[in-house]
Amino acid sequence: MLIGQVIDTNSAWMAEKLNELGIELYQITSVHDSREHIIAALDEAFGRVDIVLTTGGLGPTKDDITKHVLCDYFGTHLTDDAHVRAHIMQLYKDRPDVLNRLTATQWQVPENAEILENRVGSAPLMVFHHGQQILASMPGVPYEMKIAMEEQILPYIESKVESRKTKDKIIHKTLQVTGIPESSLAILLEEYENSMPESLHLAYLPKDGVIRLRLSSYGGLNEAEMEQWFERLKTLTADYRIADTDEPLEVIVGRLLVQKGQTVASAESCTGGKIAALLSKHPGSSDFYKGSVVAYSNEVKHNVLHVCQQDLDTYGAVSEQVVRQMALGARQVLNTDYAVATSGVAGPSGGTPDKPVGTVWTAVATPDEVYTECFHLGKLREQITDRACTKMLVKLIKLLQ
């Protein structure tokens, strides 16, 4: 993380799970694989919080030092653990190549730590006690960390810290709006915000043209009171609101389609399959999503989606005429009720005075009609394509609601 080769996706996931248990995540700290740095971070953390969670540094290779540093920090030493050894032998029973002497160091565990089972990996899950405080150490590989947290660490924490949790639950409720600038939204909500009690907090989370408004209660309000505050927020934002939850937009699209027994497809040029990846991302997506044609070249637009070659030549790929035919073509070829289409200049090259980088033509074909719209979505490739995906999902939600 500290040299930019890895993005920390673990922390956000862990934060969400902890919040669900009513445990506030106080700080996220990323440190070097350095003994001094880890120890300094542990000292600071134990000065702030009841529970310290660490991820990473538990592999068998030389650069992984967490287990050794924790041993020193908690004044203990490593010892072979027969139980962990049996687990690792079983884990790699079909892979004798992995059962080498470095892997054997994985069943050495700190003598004074509680060891929890890591069902899917060889690194031990370790819990240390530091007076009334707890440190839990788990692997950094996201898949392993998630299983460790859900099956072992979270239940453990819940059983041990019940009495120390804040009495009043942390409650978050989120809605999503679009079509209003953040500052205008804040003016619209000014009186509301000024009337909020101390324990209530409103956060504005803008992304790709959608603003998530998160109302958080840190004690003091019960569920019913919180519900009243959230209802007022819903009323005030009615003109711009597209969702009453924090669900990803593609999940909302899926639910609305399943409710109607309808299906969707995409025909993508500049978004290059990103809409397809979103629509197929979550379990159950085959109930409403049938497929996509990523028509990156004009040849594919013509051959597979049957876009008229003359229109491609006359108007260019980034045009109302072409996205309209892409959407209609996808709806017909993939045999769905809805189809969305995108064609734009994602850059960095390819822009013209007429159609600068960021220009994206979009279309949504419904059972009755085709809606087309042109957007200017910024200057950076990733920003442009992400925003185009969001525009399509928002349009689908509006048409389906």
Next chain:
Amino acid sequence: MLIGQVIDTNSAWMAEKLNELGIELYQITSVHDSREHIIAALDEAFGRVDIVLTTGGLGPTKDDITKHVLCDYFGTHLTDDAHVRAHIMQLYKDRPDVLNRLTATQWQVPENAEILENRVGSAPLMVFHHGQQILASMPGVPYEMKIAMEEQILPYIESKVESRKTKDKIIHKTLQVTGIPESSLAILLEEYENSMPESLHLAYLPKDGVIRLRLSSYGGLNEAEMEQWFERLKTLTADYRIADTDEPLEVIVGRLLVQKGQTVASAESCTGGKIAALLSKHPGSSDFYKGSVVAYSNEVKHNVLHVCQQDLDTYGAVSEQVVRQMALGARQVLNTDYAVATSGVAGPSGGTPDKPVGTVWTAVATPDEVYTECFHLGKLREQITDRACTKMLVKLIKLLQ
């Protein structure tokens, strides 16, 4: 970040850019939008480093407090800045709805800060001096942060801190291997690692079946010596090495295809467009990538990719027979030299004793042949589909090399 609604992608990007300048990122800290917490983090940071970079909390809404806290911390106050005001008026000249009184607070800046231009947004970029130390504050929106860093903050830092940088450059060199367990790789490299000087560090970064091996020199070695160490590492890993750089696999695939003047397509079931999104992710991808068919339903596999209906019925969608026809179909329909195909059980439901969750059949059609292979890629939906994408890119690299 601390409640899990946002993943921190900024830090990794910033780390990479700082490293390129020879500046070591010492720690990443995420704190609450709380005055006390921000101040505590600043105190700790100034006890550790020369330069503190902060992102976020600069919007016009009530939950954004960074600018106010920094004013207090550095003992200054806000004052209107005519230059920033003119910039914001220009920025929103076509959007009168944004020019409201909250936006007007954006041109209030701390009196003793240097203000750098934020070309794409309304939040001022602020630089504070703290004795010999520097704090630079910038927006948290990734696109704005990146432009701020590249155009303003990094050149500023480079001009100010030249004399304080480590004399010896930080050098990272990375290669990528596959087909060997991490522990076996470490044993293979044991003698090499033991012979490394103190200033050299080897990191193992496994992800989705590929291990990136990063060799880092923190001073003491010149470029030529570093190159020798890296060459030795290349020789030792020759049997498993698929790349001599840290480039994303899809970039390597693209370069190899462009060198040969050839093209690729994908036919995706379980990966649902993720391979398409990777192949089209980077600028210039239209030089080798023509398109994809995401055939999520069997109907699309048959209608668009011409997979034999009887084979779908007999063998099921997740079978060698079907992926072979998907790859051949995509190669023909999309008229490319290469086509990759995936069909698997991504779960969580849909697994059978014969084909449990994680089973993925893959195929690569080349101008001469079709290669098929079945993998078992784990238990979690995202893990399975990510790993399947990696398998396809690795296979393409091997066939193209």
